[in-house]
Amino acid sequence: MHGELATLGLKVAPSTVWEILQQEGIDPAPERTSTTWADFLRSQAGALLACDFIETVTLSGQLQYILAVIEHASRRVRVLGTTANPTAVWVTQAMKNLVMDLEDAGCRARFLIRDRDGKFPARMDEILAEVGIQTVLTGIRMPRMNSIMERWVQTCCRELLDRCLLWNEHHLRHALAEYERFYNEHRAHQALDQAAPLRAVPDPITEPARVTVLDVRRRDRLGGMLGRSRLSEAARETRNPRSNGVLSGRAPGARTRNLRIKSRQIQYPVVSIRLSMYRSSRQCRP
Template sequence: MQGELTTLGIKVAPSTVWEILRQEGLDPAPERASTTWADFLRSQADAMLAADFLETNTLNGQRQYILAVIEHATRCVRVLGTTAYPSASWVIQTIRNLVMDLNDADYRARLLLRDRDGKFPALMDEILAEAGIKTVLTGIRMPRMNSIMERWVQSCRHELLDRCLLWNEHHLRHALREYEHFYNQHRAHQALAQAAPLRTVPDPITDPEQIIDLNVRRRDRLGGVLHEYSHAA
């Protein structure tokens, strides 16, 4: 702006230009034109998936690798599988199954965000591309770029894996299915205004007598590791 005015023979100090912009609520041009990583994620949330591996050990001494994806907009998670040997063929078949599940659910993802873990084979990106899903890689050693997926990994560890004695792969698969159902159908999420990915927030109770005389039932999952509370029928 200062330069354009100068070409017209009008001399204006940079501070004057800054003051005019500030009064009008406008940021400097470079800041208006730039897009932050957070802005990018928010703008693409409705069509973005994020994927990651997490690891755990079972009581039989086997190390297990769990692959999961999460929808950015709804926070709905899909535990794709767990294995002691995350070979390229296993990952590729798991991704093929994911693509078929997305098609069956009529979910049109355009982007999949993941890190640069060597367990993700190059062919995986080609399979996703054929389904119209572009792979977006995070920076090296920058887990915050995949923060929504990393937050689910932390929740899964704190609420399940760190609180269970998992005997073997079969037991782990059962526990992950229970946690996936709990996370999607019941667990309240602050980012969703206390709704769950597949459950809306019920209407608040306004009748004082109804609040005083509540009849609530608790359902335990995995022997009491997870609790679900609901009104008695």
């Protein structure tokens, strides 16, 4: 712009041109056509997959390798398997299973981001290329290029692997299956506006009558390590305005106990879990 003004015989200081561009939110010319890695991830989120290996140790001292894949757009996680020997044949078969799962789910992925780990064979890239998925390698020692997957690895370690004593490979597979189901179907995600990858946010409760009779039930998994909270069937029913404060569907003469919430601290060998327990208003005798 400064050169064009000089061609027209208009003398303007370069700083003036810079101030005008800054006020209008226009970047300098060399930066307008460049695409950053963050821009690429945002623009192609619907077609991006990311995978990585996670290492953990069982009580027997055996090192286990967990292979997982995450979708950038929906944050859905697929744990492809775990093994003590991640050979090229095992990884190749895991990728074949992933391709079939993506086809069944109707996922149109175009790119898969992974690091330069030697456990990924060249045959893996060929299988993905046959279905139109291009492998994108991250830079050397640049985990931020695969930040979505790295974040899930930290979450899995913090919420499961670092808090659970794993006996063997079979126990690890069971724990990972439960956590995958919990992560995809129940756990709230800030990036999804508190929804889950396979669960939408329910409509908010706006009726004061329903808020006062909430009955939340918790279903524990993995010995209380994971939990799913839900409303009971009675709490889901709407209050009948002519029932004098009695829930619809309940007998008028039925009595309800006044429940109060207390907390108890339970010590476990690995973690200390604070559980909320419902007790009756009547004091329990020893």
